[in-house]
Amino acid sequence: MARIYATPEQLTAWTGQPAPAGAERLLARASADIDDALLTAVYATDAAGMPTHPDTVQALADATCAQVEYQLAMGDDGTGAAGRWDSVSIGPVSLSGRRQEPTASGDVDLAPRASRALKRAGLLPGVIW
Template identity: 40%
Template sequence: MARVYATSSQYTEYTGEAAPTDIDVRLRRASKFLDAQVFRLCRYDVDDDGLPTNSLVAAAFAEATCAQVEWGVEVGDVTGAAGVGWGSVEIGTAKLSRSVTATSGDEAPGRQIAPAVWDAVRSSDLTPDILWVGAVTTC
């Protein structure tokens, strides 16, 4: 089962706005995305479910997850699909084009790490003894 690092109430508290009706899906997707892109590259203590045991780390991961969901809402791309499927676009005199077959969606705004995610995991409260960002080890 996938780890989910934030709740709908944490999202509401973080944004100061009512959570979207599909907030649980968005939080699950953001948690999975951040696991793959950020958290797996960090060293921190976990419980049997793989969740952080330190309350400061857990709070930072919740904040990062909420920030990632908010980012998707703000950029208008909650799934990462906005970067897929267009070969050329014209708006007035501006013309953009690219290969449709070479586009994976990884460049889409919804597939970018929100800047506020880095703010959350690089907080000065998160000392290297409880969270080490960029540490990959094996036992």
């Protein structure tokens, strides 16, 4: 069973905007991205693999919401396909050039704000000794 770290209500609170259509799907995909980023992180979980410490629960929810926010800003639906295009225009904002794709199999295009939330919680960088 997939772990989903945030709710549409938490996404609404994070962005200050109503949750988009398909928010559950976006949150599930973003949660998978967070799982990929935390492959070597060590933290307490319950039998379902969900974090148990309140600070970790909050950090994963924040990171998941930040990941969805980032994907929506990039014009992505969580599939990663939007990052393959050479230019993007949204109103007066225009971006061009090829975005650098993750190169290792465990790499994920992690939102900067998601990365910072995980670092503040002591979850990144995950190192196994």
